Structure formats: structure tokens, C-alpha cells
Amino acid sequence: MTLQNRDSGDSSVPLLEVEDLQVEFHTRAGVLKAVDGVSFSVDHRETLAVLGESGSGKSVTAQTIMGILDMPPAVIAGGAVRYRGTDLLGLSPPERRAIRGQKISMIFQDALSALNPVFSVGWQIAEMFRVHRGMSRREAKKRAIELMERVHIPAAAKRVDDFPHQFSGGMRQRIMIAMAIALDPEVLIADEPTTALDVTVQAQIMELLAELQEESGMGLILITHDLGVVADIADRTAVMYAGRVMEQAGVFDAYAAPAHPYTKGLLESIPRLDQKGGDLFSIPGTPPDLLHRPSGCAFRPRCRFRTDECLTEDPPLHDIGGGRGSACHHYQEVLDDAER
Amino acid sequence: MTQSGERGPAPSAEPVLEVRDLVKHYPITRGILFQRSYGAVQAVDGVSFDLRPGETLGVVGESGSGKSTLAKMLIGLEGPTSGSIKVHGKDITELDRRGAKRMRRDIQMIFQDPYTSLNPRMTVGDIICEPFEIHGDVLPSSERRGRAQELLEVVGLNPEHINRYPHQFSGGQRQRIGIARALALRPSILVCDEPVSALDVSIQAQVINLLIKLQKEFGLAYVFIAHDLSVVRHISDRVSVMYLGRFVESGTDTEIYDHASHPYSQALLSAVPNPTPVGRESRQRILLSGDVPSPADPPSGCRFRTRCWKAEEICSTDDPELTVRPGSDHPSACHFAEGPLEVGGPR
Numbered sequence: 001m002t003l004q005n006r007d008s009g010d011s012s013v014p015l016l017e018v019e020d021l022q023v024e025f026h027t028r029a030g031v032l033k034a035v036d037g038v039s040f041s042v043d044h045r046e047t048l049a050v051l052g053e054s055g056s057g058k059s060v061t062a063q064t065i066m067g068i069l070d071m072p073p074a075v076i077a078g079g080a081v082r083y084r085g086t087d088l089l090g091l092s093p094p095e096r097r098a099i100r101g102q103k104i105s106m107i108f109q110d111a112l113s114a115l116n117p118v119f120s121v122g123w124q125i126a127e128m129f130r131v132h133r134g135m136s137r138r139e140a141k142k143r144a145i146e147l148m149e150r151v152h153i154p155a156a157a158k159r160v161d162d163f164p165h166q167f168s169g170g171m172r173q174r175i176m177i178a179m180a181i182a183l184d185p186e187v188l189i190a191d192e193p194t195t196a197l198d199v200t201v202q203a204q205i206m207e208l209l210a211e212l213q214e215e216s217g218m219g220l221i222l223i224t225h226d227l228g229v230v231a232d233i234a235d236r237t238a239v240m241y242a243g244r245v246m247e248q249a250g251v252f253d254a255y256a257a258p259a260h261p262y263t264k265g266l267l268e269s270i271p272r273l274d275q276k277g278g279d280l281f282s283i284p285g286t287p288p289d290l291l292h293r294p295s296g297c298a299f300r301p302r303c304r305f306r307t308d309e310c311l312t313e314d315p316p317l318h319d320i321g322g323g324r325g326s327a328c329h330h331y332q333e334v335l336d337d338a339e340r
Numbered sequence: 341m342t343q344s345g346e347r348g349p350a351p352s353a354e355p356v357l358e359v360r361d362l363v364k365h366y367p368i369t370r371g372i373l374f375q376r377s378y379g380a381v382q383a384v385d386g387v388s389f390d391l392r393p394g395e396t397l398g399v400v401g402e403s404g405s406g407k408s409t410l411a412k413m414l415i416g417l418e419g420p421t422s423g424s425i426k427v428h429g430k431d432i433t434e435l436d437r438r439g440a441k442r443m444r445r446d447i448q449m450i451f452q453d454p455y456t457s458l459n460p461r462m463t464v465g466d467i468i469c470e471p472f473e474i475h476g477d478v479l480p481s482s483e484r485r486g487r488a489q490e491l492l493e494v495v496g497l498n499p500e501h502i503n504r505y506p507h508q509f510s511g512g513q514r515q516r517i518g519i520a521r522a523l524a525l526r527p528s529i530l531v532c533d534e535p536v537s538a539l540d541v542s543i544q545a546q547v548i549n550l551l552i553k554l555q556k557e558f559g560l561a562y563v564f565i566a567h568d569l570s571v572v573r574h575i576s577d578r579v580s581v582m583y584l585g586r587f588v589e590s591g592t593d594t595e596i597y598d599h600a601s602h603p604y605s606q607a608l609l610s611a612v613p614n615p616t617p618v619g620r621e622s623r624q625r626i627l628l629s630g631d632v633p634s635p636a637d638p639p640s641g642c643r644f645r646t647r648c649w650k651a652e653e654i655c656s657t658d659d660p661e662l663t664v665r666p667g668s669d670h671p672s673a674c675h676f677a678e679g680p681l682e683v684g685g686p687r
């Protein structure tokens with residue numbers, strides 16, 4: 001396998017592209033389609049936010065891209081994950097390992113459980129260099145300190161031998177980020193990197209990610225359920241619901257005029273000042289049980305735009321122009337509704 | 341229970357809850373045979389406020405600032421180290437057991453986690469009737485199931501589901517069950533500790549709407565603890581910002597959100613992402629450096645001084661009181677409290 005380097009990249013091929021990905025879990029209760037035809041792509045310097053509620057398939061998608069999905073119970077039932085045009089799903093395990101961590105890397109929501117409690121943080125960061133770059137212990141430790149400085153851990157040289165529990169949640173997340181960027185990846189997947197953190201710490205971590213992206217030009221896939229975070233840093237967003245991408249758009253377009261009733265409902269349920277003390281808009285009902293997915297459109301039971309067609313016809317992700325997509329039969333009506 | 345039909349405090353009404361100088365210190369002990377005390381975690385350190393019928397006090401602050409400890413003292417799950425909690429003018433920390441038990445009917449709590457706060461082996465009916473078991477004189481046994489069904493209806497659940505178990509409900513529905521249980525004894529105060537944090541965005545609004553409806557219907561007073569600042573603004577009449585066991589600023593929702601005068605409140609508000617991308621390039625943000633100090637060893641003087649960009653000599657020696665200072669219209673615990681900075685926050 002040959003992989004082009006960063007500078008000779010073919011600009012017509014996206015850096016990372018997920019196409020029609022299908023991931024199932026075969027459980028005793030039946031087949032659960034956790035990811036049901038997800039497509040999106042991300043390029044250098046771009047931030048794609050994958051937005052969705054609990055259980056919508058965000059983490060399973062990320063784990064499939066990284067190649068860290070437990071199979072079984074998971075089964076990849078179809079689709080492709082292309083890095084610079086090469087389908088990663090068809091690679092051998094050693095080929096896969098050459099990409100994981102080096103070209104595509106990931107940070108997780110819970111930094112404490114992702115770090116090993118019995119090794120110092122410096123040792124864990126340095127391991128990346130020892131294993132993947134064959135560096136000596138001393139050289140690797142030096143690089144670990146440099147990385148800790150790059151993610152703004154104060155007094156890095158002094159703290160390199162400290163253990164994970166000696167750091168705060170925000171500092172641990174910085175250490176996770178240091179490990180993830182150690183080998184200068186081209187794509188960084190951040191799966192809810194700040195959900196467990198306070199908002200002031202969240203702001204610091206988001207700033208750090210933006211700064212690192214600016215320096216390195218990596219593509220960033222940010223997984224979140226926070227509409228504010230998406231509005232703040234994403235270039236584009238893919239909105240997931242019940243294992244599907246419901247809408248894909250530039251973030252300014254999506255927030256100004258959503259093209260899917262689900263996106264629209266989420267945006268409308270943010271409290272606004274003029275509604276103070278009154279009723280908030282809320283999406284009625286609850287997300288579907290993926291073992292008993294409704295026929296037709298999965299959002300139909302909660303949708304105020306639904307028609308009979310929605311009961312029988314599963315909407316594909318329509319290309320609605322302007323680089324946008326909507327998996328809704330009535331996207332035009334939804335768009336027009338925003339203009340009123 | 342009063343039927344006020346209106347939200348917001350009745351201006352003339354007597355407070356239903358008066359909290360003064362409330363303190364909770366957890367001793368740090370070492371040694372197994374001979375436990376010795378080595379200082380204390382100052383989880384809550386001198387909190388005072390009043391709450392009127394129908395009023396909502398929002399409490400915001402970062403993890404570890406003492407919000408849950410405050411809530412636990414209010415409902416009697418934790419005894420305060422010092423200070424007083426008066427419900428309808430009676431100090432519950434001074435009453436005997438029976439008296440305290442009676443008063444506590446009046447102040448109930450909704451917990452954050454709808455998954456662990458309900459006993460999985462009890463039916464919904466038993467869960468809602470549990471408070472009647474504890475306070476046996478409130479309602480004869482024969483009327484309890486009927487009341488439980490009424491309560492299910494009040495919180496928007498099907499009364500016929502009274503024999504189901506918690507796992508048969510979604511997260512939002514379980515939170516409704518928790519609310520029904522909290523309402524069983526007809527309290528006048530509900531303490532809500534992060535009542536929607538564990539719920540999906542699309543479900544949060546449903547529960548907030550229910551809480552507002554119940555407040556209107558029964559004239560309930562709320563202490564509403566949450567970390568989502570826009571939700572707190574939506575539901576609260578007044579807001580207090582908590583840092584390291586203290587209220588550092590208190591005011592009406594506009595006073596806090598539009599005219600924050602304490603540097604910590606300003607930083608907290610500026611860190612909240614705006615729910616729209618419009619104008620994000622020009623947005624100013626105060627990024628705090630460093631971590632929250634340990635509540636076992638808080639800084640001298642102003643507790644925020646180790647992270648404050650305005651700190652001066654006096655801040656390390658003099659503890660700033662929570663009081664109204666010239667140039668501001670509401671209490672702030674900062675020697676240099678001043679008007680709002682031009683920073684973004686949830687509007």
C-alpha cells in the first residue's frame with residue numbers, strides 16, 4: 001500500500017471519507033442497526049461536527065473509522081471508510097495499525113479511564129515515540145515534555161513523572177490530546193472531548209484544539225451533542241439521529257435555515273430570552289428503540305411535517321444544493337418555514 | 341399548597357425558606373484505629389439566601405463548588421456544620437427529630453440521575469407512595485394508590501402505568517416519576533439538583549416545561565441547580581454564582597447575565613458557547629488559567645484570587661464580603677466589582 005504524503009495529496013480526493021457505512025449489533029433481542037448508511041467527509045484544516053443525541057451512533061461511527069470496534073458483537077455490514085482514497089475496511093490488521101494513531105487518531109470523553117493509572121503520564125506519552133518511532137527512552141521523554149508544553153500543561157518538565165490521578169480533569173484531557181497528536185496525525189477524532197468538563201475548562205480545551213489544528217492543518221471530527229459547541233467551532237455539521245445522517249450543511253447555513261425537522265427542533269428547543277419563563281419548544285416523544293425502528297422515516301413519530309409518504313418511504317439524503325444534504329421528503333417546506 | 345396561578349415571587353410574601361451562614365465542612369481524617377482530623381473540606385462555607393413562594397433561585401457554579409452539598413443540607417440529607425435553615429420561619433436545624441421530620445415534608449428534592457435515583461425493584465406506584473410510608477399520618481393507606489395515579493397524571497404520565505417498573509420508562513419519563521414522588525407530600529419547596537443534565541437535548545425542554553407548569557399550578561418555590569446557564573436563565577427569577585463553597589454574586593437573571601460584576605461570573609458566562617455561529621469571529625472570551633484550588637485549602641482572602649486577572653494585594657489579605665458596591669446594583673463578593681465587560685454569553 002502506498003500512501004501519498006501530505007503535500008502531494010490529490011485535492012480531488014477527500015482526506016477522510018465515510019460512505020454509506022452500516023454497522024450492526026447482533027444481540028439476543030435481534031439485530032440493532034447502530035449505524036445505518038452514514039456518509040460524510042472531512043478535509044485538511046476542516047472541522048466537521050457530528051451532532052446527535054445519546055445512542056444516535058456517533059461513537060460507533062468513530063470507532064469504525066479508527067478500527068477499534070469490538071467485532072463481535074459489532075458487524076460492519078457495508079460501506080467504506082476511505083483515507084486519501086484507500087478503503088481502510090479492506091486493509092489487513094498490520095496495515096490498519098500503521099494508520100491508527102499515526103494518520104488518524106482519537107481522543108475520548110473520559111480521559112481518566114482512557115489513561116493507564118499505573119504509568120506516569122510522561123511514560124504514556126513517550127510510549128508513542130518509543131513504539132512508533134523507535135526512539136530511545138531519553139529522547140522519547142524529551143519529546144513527551146515538549147508535547148506537554150505544546151498542550152499548555154504548566155511546569156511540564158516537573159510534572160512529566162506524575163500519575164494521571166494527580167491531574168485535574170482538564171489537565172488529563174490535555175494529556176490525552178498530547179498523546180493523540182504525538183505522531184502528527186492528519187485526522188483527529190474527538191469524541192465528546194469536553195462533556196465531562198466544566199464550561200470554563202471546556203472553553204480552554206476547545207481553544208487548544210483550534211490552535212493545534214491551525215498549526216498542523218489536521219482535519220478535525222468533533223463528536224458532540226452540544227449545539228453551542230458546534231456553533232462555536234465547526235465549519236460543517238452532520239446531524240445524526242437513529243444511526244442516520246439527517247442533515248449535512250455548513251454550520252452557518254444549518255443554523256440560519258435548517259433543512260431537516262429534527263435539526264430545526266433541536267435549534268428551537270434552545271431557551272431564548274423572549275420566551276423567558278414560558279414554555280420552551282420541545283420535540284415531543286422520545287428517540288426510537290433501534291431494535292424496533294419505525295417504518296419509513298425514523299423521525300416520523302415526532303415530526304410535525306410528516307405526511308403519509310413518510311410512513312412508507314424511507315427518505316434518502318437528498319442533495320439540496322449548496323453542499324447541503326437533507327434526509328427529509330419535505331426539506332423544501334422545512335427550509336421555507338425558516339424564512340417566515 | 342397555595343394555588344397562586346402565577347410564576348415569580350409574590351413581592352410581599354414572607355420567605356418560605358431563609359438560609360443563613362450555612363456551612364458544611366467535611367473533616368479529613370487519617371488513621372484507622374485512632375482517627376485524627378487533618379483540617380476539613382470546606383464544601384459549603386457561609387451561604388445565605390431567602391426564597392419566596394413561587395420563586396426560583398438558580399444556582400450555578402463549577403464542579404466541586406458545593407452545589408449538591410448545599411442541596412443535601414436543605415433537604416436534611418446532611419447536617420450543617422453551622423448556620424440555620426428556616427422553613428416557614430422555623431429553624432429545621434434546631435427542631436427535635438419529629439419536628440424536623442414534619443418540616444421536611446415541605447422541602448423535597450429532584451435528583452440528577454433518573455437512572456439510579458429510582459429503585460429498580462419497586463413499581464412506579466410504590467416509588468411514588470414511598471413518602472407516604474415514611475410520613476404515615478399524611479394520607480390513609482386506602483387513598484394512596486389513587487393519589488399516586490393523580491400524581492402520574494400531573495407529571496404527564498399514563499396513570500395506568502402505575503404497576504410498571506422504572507426500566508420500562510425512558511430517561512425523561514423516569515425524571516417525571518422522580519418529580520411525582522417529590523410532589524407526593526405537597527411540599528412548598530423543591531430542590532432540583534441538575535434535574536435535566538442527564539437527559540437528551542430534545543427531552544430537556546419537556547421536563548423544564550413540566551417544572552414551570554407545576555410551579556404555576558402549585559405556587560412552588562424552586563432552588564434550581566444546573567450547569568446549563570441558558571436553562572437556568574430561562575427558569576430563574578434570581579441567580580447565585582457559586583465558587584469554592586460560597587456565593588460570589590447574586591442578582592436577578594438580568595443583573596447576573598447582562599451585568600455580571602464579579603470576575604468569576606464574567607469568566608463563566610463568557611465561556612458558554614453561543615447557540616449561534618453568527619458573530620463568532622469577533623467574540624471575546626475570558627479564558628481562565630489554572631485549576632480550581634482544593635476546597636480543603638482555599639486561598640486566603642478572596643477565594644478566586646489565584647485565577648483572577650484583577651487580583652491585587654488586598655485580595656490576598658481581605659476576604660471580600662457579598663455586598664452591593666458603588667457602581668453596581670446587586671451583591672458581589674469582589675473588592676473591585678464593576679459593571680459588565682463586553683463579552684458574549686447566553687443571551
Ligand SMILES: Nc1ncnc2c1ncn2[C@@H]1O[C@H](COP(=O)(O)OP(=O)(O)OP(=O)(O)O)[C@@H](O)[C@H]1O
Nearest residue numbers: 025034052053054055056057058059060061073290
Ligand atoms: N456493544 C454493543 N452492543 C449492543 N449495542 C451497542 C453496543 N455498542 C453500542 N450499541 C448501540 O449502538 C447504538 C449507538 O451507540 P453509540 O455509542 O454510537 O451512540 P452515541 O451516539 O455515541 O451516544 P452517546 O451520545 O450516548 O455517546 C446505541 O443504540 C447503542 O445501544
Ligand SMILES: Nc1ncnc2c1ncn2[C@@H]1O[C@H](COP(=O)(O)OP(=O)(O)OP(=O)(O)O)[C@@H](O)[C@H]1O
Nearest residue numbers: 366381382383402403404405406407408409410635
Ligand atoms: N461526603 C463528603 N466527604 C468529603 N468531601 C465531600 C463530601 N461530599 C462532597 N465533598 C466535597 O465537597 C466539595 C463540594 O462537592 P459538591 O458535590 O457539593 O459539589 P457540586 O458543586 O455539586 O459539584 P458537581 O457540579 O460536580 O456536582 C467537593 O470538593 C467534594 O469533593
Ligand code: SF4
Nearest residue numbers: 297300303310328329
Ligand atoms: S421525511 Fe417526513 S417524517 Fe421524516 S423528517 Fe421529513 S417530514 Fe418528517
Ligand code: SF4
Nearest residue numbers: 642645648655674675
Ligand atoms: S476580590 Fe480581588 S481576586 Fe477576588 S474577584 Fe475581586 S479582584 Fe479578583
Ligand SMILES: [Mg+2]
Nearest residue numbers: 058059060191
Ligand atoms: Mg458516544
Ligand SMILES: [Mg+2]
Nearest residue numbers: 407408409533
Ligand atoms: Mg453536584
